[in-house]
Amino acid sequence: MKALVYLGSGSVEIRERQFPDIARRDDVLVRVTGTGVCGTDRKILLGRFPARPGVVLGHEAVGVVEATGPDVTTVRPADRVVVNPTLFCGGCPPCRRGATNFCQHKRGTEVGVDRDGTYADYVVLPERFTERLPEGMRFRQAVLVEPLACVLNNVLAADVSFGDTVAVLGAGPIGVLTGLVAARRARRVVVVESDPYRLATAKAAFTHVVDGGGADPTDTVVAAGDGQRPEVVFDTTGTAVERALRLVADGGRVVGMGFDATYSTLMTPMYLTSHGISLIGAGDYRADVFPVAVDLARELPLESLVTHEFPLERHQDAFGLLAWREAGYGAMKVVIRSDPAPVGADGWPASDR
Template sequence: MRATIIHGPGDIRVEDRDYPAVHLPTDAVVKVTAACVCGSDLWPYRGVKPIRRPSAIGHEFIGVIESVGADVGALREGDFVIAPFVVSCGACPQCRNGVTVACDRLAGWGGKDDAGHRIDGGQGQAVRVPLAESTLVKVPGVGEPDEALRKNLLTLSDVMATGHHAALSARVAPGRTIVVVGDGAVGLCGVLAAKRLGAGRIIAMSRHADRQAVAREFGATDIVDERGDEGVAKVRELLGGVLADSVLECVGTKESMEQALHSVRPGGALGFVGVPTGGAEIPLRYLFDKNITVSGGMAPARTYIPELLADVLAGRINPGRVFDVEMSLEEAPEAYKAMDERRAIKVLLRP
């Protein structure tokens, strides 16, 4: 089969590799019908995250189950499924508390432990999924979704769930004023999540016309393209002299965290979901003085998918709008370039 392999910074190739098979009784093999490039995939592509050896890449995909292990009872061949970006057992204290990304049976990003529970790269034609029954989410009544539904379902594997996590962490609620820092797919989904949760005023910080248009479509009431102190001043002006009740930080850099912290009012809340890079840190004394609540981290997508899926299937939300470019799997190197150069918000890959 064909799969996307990262060899080093800026070096993405589509190569042949062995077709996956069931190895453990809890495994499933999924034929991928759509995958995508994530903003976090750009960190190794840019050399920010080290690459020790050529490896399959990608953690967002949807598809059809081709085979299952002997212990998988709730999923069958032919089921259409969404794969959250981290595998989870569903039974440990962390999973039962909804924090599936901290599953006790797993160790680290990607779901790897000494029992061989590792998920191969999702940017390929098929994937072996460990702990399939507790990880994959079946989409009821769906065989092969149409283009719009396919895009919507794919966002649930990561970006829509992550935007939702940012909104919940920032205590978004009806009537609260919101600032979203970051206009990538996660930030735009954060705007949609805030709207879904009933936010009153939603300010999207964006300098790109195409992303601003999506933000407004998703529910942004205002756009701020200023940054730093000027951005903070603009937020204050829009909100009648005060700062935002809730701020969603959806980038992960030092600059984005500083922008977020200084855009939230004293006593407000900040939800951060951007993967921390470039010296991003939390100044405890500033939080202490301003009584700002900070929460967030890696989104437990497996926990959120069922409720978000219900809204997608009912047509209440359409997060698939973040996919503005679609390419074949063979074009994965160009997909990475387009994302890296910000010529695309998010690229969908067709295996």
């Protein structure tokens, strides 16, 4: 089968890989329809997030069940599914207390990082990491379920309440999803973005949007919040925790969401204690959050975030729209299609209906 393989040092190449076999009784073979390009994929290519050379990249995937092991009961061939790429063992102390996203046995299990991912024709996963999609859920909704699960986990960790003003730093797909989810509870959501393309997208989705380029936007954000600093600030960029700490109200919460191994900041613990600020790192998502994301995906305007689709062979074009080695973005959510068939009125390729 065709697969997009990470070679290290920002290099990828389409290669022929062995067709994945069902080796365990609970394995599910999924024919991949498409995979969203995640910010993590981009940062792997830029050297800002570690990945194993030789691995097949990609993890935000949807597809159709091709075959199953004899013990599989929750899905069957021809079912449309979304992949849950956050694998866990279920038996270590974090897993037993429900923190499956911090499983102690992650080495070799992170799909698209150190376990072969979904920029490929097929992928095999244990049954519990494939979630059957509701009837009528469209392809462009389903491909955003995995990032939506990440967002849900972080919004829940922030304990957003109806009286809160929330600031979201960054208006990429994760930032927009964070704003959409937070807006279901918060009093007000203010989105901050500096990239012109994504700033325009944010303005179409939210009432309060601030241009974060140039001067410190704190005063503008405060003005958008009726003169008050936000009680909750989400850094969805991975490089703005310091700005978030300066922006948040006393007694507020800052949530670091983005992944960027090259970013660091000097922080005085006394600043947190004297201002009563909680700095939260929630990670991606627990196992129980993923099916909630599947349900919530039906209620949010997710399809509008998918701005571009490319076949696997045009992966360089896909990455190029996401500021890959160039200044500025040219897309929101980009999808790399393993199945190049045109999408029909029901939102799925003809071969997947």
